[in-house]
Amino acid sequence: MTREALNLRVDGACKTYGDFSLRQVSLEVPAGTILGLIGQNGAGKTTLMKAILGTINLEGGSVELFGKNPAELPEKELIALKARVGYVSAVTAFPQLVTAREVSRTYELSYPGFERGRFDEMCAKLSFDALDKPIKELSRGMGMKVQLACVLASGADLLILDEPTAGLDPIVREEVLDVLREWMEGDGRSILISSHITSDLEHLADTVVLIDDGAVLVDCTADEIAEMGVAHLRATELEQLLSDGGYAPGTLHVLKRDLSYAALIPDRHAFAEAYPEFAVDPAGIDDIMTLLVKGEVR
Amino acid sequence: MKALLYSDWASLGKSMKSFLFSIFMICGIVTFVSISNEGMDAETVAETIQSNIMATGSLMFAFFSFFNLFGQDEHAGWESVKLSLPVSRREVVVGRYLIMAIIIAVLLVIGAILGAAIAAIATTVKYGTVTIMPLWMVAVTIAIALSAALIYLAIEMPIFFKLGLTKARLYFTLPFFACMLFMLKPVQRFFEGLAARFGTIAEIIGNPAPILAILLVIAAVLYAISSIISTRIYEKREF
Numbered sequence: 001m002t003r004e005a006l007n008l009r010v011d012g013a014c015k016t017y018g019d020f021s022l023r024q025v026s027l028e029v030p031a032g033t034i035l036g037l038i039g040q041n042g043a044g045k046t047t048l049m050k051a052i053l054g055t056i057n058l059e060g061g062s063v064e065l066f067g068k069n070p071a072e073l074p075e076k077e078l079i080a081l082k083a084r085v086g087y088v089s090a091v092t093a094f095p096q097l098v099t100a101r102e103v104s105r106t107y108e109l110s111y112p113g114f115e116r117g118r119f120d121e122m123c124a125k126l127s128f129d130a131l132d133k134p135i136k137e138l139s140r141g142m143g144m145k146v147q148l149a150c151v152l153a154s155g156a157d158l159l160i161l162d163e164p165t166a167g168l169d170p171i172v173r174e175e176v177l178d179v180l181r182e183w184m185e186g187d188g189r190s191i192l193i194s195s196h197i198t199s200d201l202e203h204l205a206d207t208v209v210l211i212d213d214g215a216v217l218v219d220c221t222a223d224e225i226a227e228m229g230v231a232h233l234r235a236t237e238l239e240q241l242l243s244d245g246g247y248a249p250g251t252l253h254v255l256k257r258d259l260s261y262a263a264l265i266p267d268r269h270a271f272a273e274a275y276p277e278f279a280v281d282p283a284g285i286d287d288i289m290t291l292l293v294k295g296e297v298r
Numbered sequence: 299m300k301a302l303l304y305s306d307w308a309s310l311g312k313s314m315k316s317f318l319f320s321i322f323m324i325c326g327i328v329t330f331v332s333i334s335n336e337g338m339d340a341e342t343v344a345e346t347i348q349s350n351i352m353a354t355g356s357l358m359f360a361f362f363s364f365f366n367l368f369g370q371d372e373h374a375g376w377e378s379v380k381l382s383l384p385v386s387r388r389e390v391v392v393g394r395y396l397i398m399a400i401i402i403a404v405l406l407v408i409g410a411i412l413g414a415a416i417a418a419i420a421t422t423v424k425y426g427t428v429t430i431m432p433l434w435m436v437a438v439t440i441a442i443a444l445s446a447a448l449i450y451l452a453i454e455m456p457i458f459f460k461l462g463l464t465k466a467r468l469y470f471t472l473p474f475f476a477c478m479l480f481m482l483k484p485v486q487r488f489f490e491g492l493a494a495r496f497g498t499i500a501e502i503i504g505n506p507a508p509i510l511a512i513l514l515v516i517a518a519v520l521y522a523i524s525s526i527i528s529t530r531i532y533e534k535r536e537f
């Protein structure tokens with residue numbers, strides 16, 4: 001992948017805050033793709049987003065947006081580069097007394113590619129009609145809709161979305177996901193989205209990156225996730241699996257459940273062929289995250 | 299930059315009610331105290347009303363705006379979101395310096411007009427003649443108030459850009475404490491001497507305008523230097 005075709009590239013990002021460290025985090029978001037960022041609270045997702053947005057300085061590594069390192073750009077070029085990035089915060093982080101209409105005007109004045117008609121269209125699609133209400137009177141869902149309508153109309157090519165669906169009811173969540181899918185139909189666009197609601201990412205992301213304790217634990221494509229499985233094994237079955245040598249020591253993530261063991265299987269079809277008597281189900285992102293973070297390496 | 303100025307202006311516009319209330323209170327108190335003082339002549343009443351409304355009323359709201367703007371930056375993470383917009387950190391700082399200078403200037407002009415109107419009404423009611431401060435005295439009051447406000451902000455803004463409102467609140471009274479130095483005799487003597495010298499120079503020139511212009515230029519230069527310091531500080535700050 002050429003750097004020009006990458007909308008975002010993070011290479012070996014390092015940052016320490018007290019006893020928390022972001023350690024050698026690398027990821028790539030090519031044009032036309034969605035990267036889902038998952039991890040527990042405090043894993044480092046928001047810190048990584050802050051590093052991408054330049055609100056914190058990295059101690060090591062680099063961030064490139066559209067092939068350019070923002071830290072090395074003169075002011076004019078930096079502003080032009082930032083006009084290609086739209087950020088949605090996990091909370092409605094606007095001045096509390098201004099109205100949604102005034103917030104949209106702020107975006108219109110700062111993004112040269114902002115389209116008023118597109119903003120109105122987005123508001124209609126998201127069923128948002130409280131443009132003249134102060135931000136402080138909006139619910140979390142309404143606030144998220146304002147943020148989304150603003151960035152989707154901004155003319156940005158890369159969206160950084162921090163938990164955009166958290167706290168939203170299922171209907172609004174689905175509306176938001178639909179709008180994002182539709183936005184992605186434009187050329188050269190991409191999204192970096194963090195979410196605790198992994199089912200959202202299963203239907204949206206092309207790549208999923210799991211961060212745990214400040215480091216990337218797994219970086220895999222949707223196809224690789226579709227191949228993964230969770231084997232439900234009795235103790236004797238687990239011993240058999242480990243002793244067969246089909247999995248090298250230190251490669252199998254196993255979690256003890258009440259009466260059985262759950263093991264993360266990288267290729268469930270091959271596994272089902274090799275062990276037809278063992279139960280294996282497709283692995284969801286939640287399963288993968290739980291087994292990789294909480295599981296024991298065997 | 300336009301977006302930042304618009305956002306700050308829109309936020310402050312929502313505080314108009316509290317501005318109107320505070321200016322109404324100040325106008326009411328100052329007018330009542332002035333006209334109920336039997337020892338004052340019409341000129342003194344007009345001077346008291348106008349200078350208090352201009353300096354106290356306008357500057358009080360300007361400082362209220364200052365805290366309001368820094369407060370909303372911290373609230374709910376607006377500062378992070380603001381920095382994600384296509385703006386540079388230098389623009390954020392310069393935008394804040396600009397909006398504060400505009401607010402102070404606008405409020406002083408409003409204060410001057412309002413003060414003159416109230417003084418005219420109050421003196422007409424009490425003395426039967428329309429008496430207002432001479433225009434040159436209004437200009438002197440505006441120049442001194444504007445210079446004082448700019449110098450105060452020139453000291454405070456770098457601290458607020460470094461620490462944010464929550465932490466910087468501890469230091470916002472520092473310039474007021476500095477004013478307490480005036481309680482010391484040597485400081486009083488120094489400034490009395492300085493004022494006397496300026497008075498003499500003004501008398502020789504026959505007009506205080508050049509001295510006020512110098513004062514304004516000094517305040518503006520300090521304000522500009524302060525914005526450069528704040529930009530350097532803010533460029534290193536993390537959110």
